[in-house]
Amino acid sequence: MKLQLALDLVNISEAIEVVKEVEAFIDIVEIGTPVINKEGLKAVAEVKAAFPNLEVLADVKIMDAAAYEVSNAAAAGADIVTILAQAEDSSIRGAVEEAKKQGKKILVDMIAVKDIKTRAAELDELGADYICVHTGYDLQAEGKDSFADLRTIKSVVKNAKTAIAGGIKLETLPEVIEAQPDLIIVGGGITSKENKRAEAEKIQKMMKESVTA
Numbered sequence: 406m407k408l409q410l411a412l413d414l415v416n417i418s419e420a421i422e423v424v425k426e427v428e429a430f431i432d433i434v435e436i437g438t439p440v441i442n443k444e445g446l447k448a449v450a451e452v453k454a455a456f457p458n459l460e461v462l463a464d465v466k467i468m469d470a471a472a473y474e475v476s477n478a479a480a481a482g483a484d485i486v487t488i489l490a491q492a493e494d495s496s497i498r499g500a501v502e503e504a505k506k507q508g509k510k511i512l513v514d515m516i517a518v519k520d521i522k523t524r525a526a527e528l529d530e531l532g533a534d535y536i537c538v539h540t541g542y543d544l545q546a547e548g549k550d551s552f553a554d555l556r557t558i559k560s561v562v563k564n565a566k567t568a569i570a571g572g573i574k575l576e577t578l579p580e581v582i583e584a585q586p587d588l589i590i591v592g593g594g595i596t597s598k599e600n601k602r603a604e605a606e607k608i609q610k611m612m613k614e615s616v617t618a
């Protein structure tokens with residue numbers, strides 16, 4: 406089970422400072438969509454250069470021109486690139502093929518998908534590396550979460566790794582861990598804390614204990 410730190414509300418130098426604090430406790434750094442929209446893919450390049458031993462995910466949330474977008478993110482140094490589950494199957498295929506060519510991985514984001522079960526099974530067949538249930542900020546504000554969705558996709562996904570994102574924090578981690586996703590994505594649950602290092606350490610510890618338990 407891996408831990409991904411999502412960085413959404415920072416600029417590049419702030420991102421590097423946050424990662425310095427928590428790098429011992431995370432596996433993947435996500436350069437969030439708002440950061441890429443504001444700073445461009447150079448945010449991915451600079452974070453990868455600063456932390457070559459961490460995997461870097463570019464949350465570009467691709468919807469079209471998928472192979473081209475994946476090749477750009479890969480050229481910037483991304484190890485994992487995101488595409489939206491609602492994209493056309495041909496776009497998903499294009500993203501998967503390009504990522505394979507470049508030795509990279511694709512995470513498909515299920516945000517706003519209504520029929521989670523059917524789409525997850527299709528994405529699994531299409532060769533997604535990760536399928537991620539995700540409650541975005543706008544639905545988090547309405548008190549929603551993706552815990553039930555995680556259990557749903559776990560029941561149909563055979564090949565892909567499963568992931569979960571959206572408002573996860575130390576207090577809600579036990580419920581997430583119980584469903585045994587391969588990847589847990591935490592943004593504000595770490596970045597909003599005064600002591601980010603201590604929070605990341607506690608989260609990693611709880612995840613590790615669940616694997617050995």
Ligand SMILES: O=C(CO)[C@H](O)[C@H](O)COP(=O)(O)O
Nearest residue numbers: 411570571572573591592593
């Ligand atoms: O992709 C995102 C928003 O679209 C976020 O990176 C993801 O939701 C994780 O952040 P948080 O834990 O703060 O919700």
